[in-house]
Amino acid sequence: MPELPEVETVRRGLLPAMEGVVLKLTDVNRPDLRWPFPERMADRLRDVRVDRLRRRSKYLLLDLSSGETLLIHLGMSGRMTISSDPLGQFLHDHPMPEKHDHVVFHMENGARVTFNDPRRFGAMDLMATESAEQHKLLSVLGPEPLGNAFDEPHLIAAFKGRNTPVKSALLDQGIVAGLGNIYVCETLYRAGVSPRRKAGRISAPRVAAMVPIIRAVLSEAIEAGGSSLRDFRQADGELGYFQHRFDVYDREGQPCRTPDCTGVITRIAQSGRSSFYCPVCQR
């Protein structure tokens, strides 16, 4: 689920429940996700206001009035859901806790935000807000694909001399931060580039053409997620859940959507992950 557009969709969904709101209490139901939680996490997430709810790549960043920032990563299977939380006043109204509800945030406005992650590839950490960019997980990230620092010269320079398949290069969060398996496949389809092609062997104009394509693919996905956000207003609605029509991802065996193309979408494995592409129009 969570690549950049999904995380942005989650962020937008959480804004009304969390930004500017005091976090009264946090339930921490296990000692770790991918890594151990930071020391005294529940204490440090008690009676603090969420001043700002930001996103960097696939990470959610909650700047707290305590001077700390809470980092949240959804991993492969992380979900955030909002429900109403009468803080004990109407216990019978509480939806039943579900399996893998690892952390629950109780907000002063009555919202309850639940982090659920079956596979536990997700992560949470706390750091000083002023040095957040120096955090181990954030300092290695390349530019935001929808930001000004991501442009044609940057991508051309990043690909130059790279002997790795372009599929791997675009998944490299140090080159551009936020793409995952789905949107890399979709980007390469629109660019007409085979995922097997070596990054360093693509002409500069074709690399440059990928920049606006990446922006468009991500923007459209955010747009699609945003439009389905209406659903989350219902009680216990699920954030980051949206329908998006993919051109190649998960379409193995189906016809290529390019007009007049006779190709069939093919799946190959690259470094253990599936790549979907049209062998006819992607070269």
Add this chain to the structure above:
DNA sequence: ATGGGGGCCTGCCGGC
């Protein structure tokens, strides 16, 4: 330095 592969977890789906 760069590139490739293993491993972390649970759940689900298809085949036998």
Add this chain to the structure above:
DNA sequence: TGCCGGCAGGCCCCCA
């Protein structure tokens, strides 16, 4: 019906 292998949207870390 049950078991088993394969696969899943991420990413750190180790090795060559």
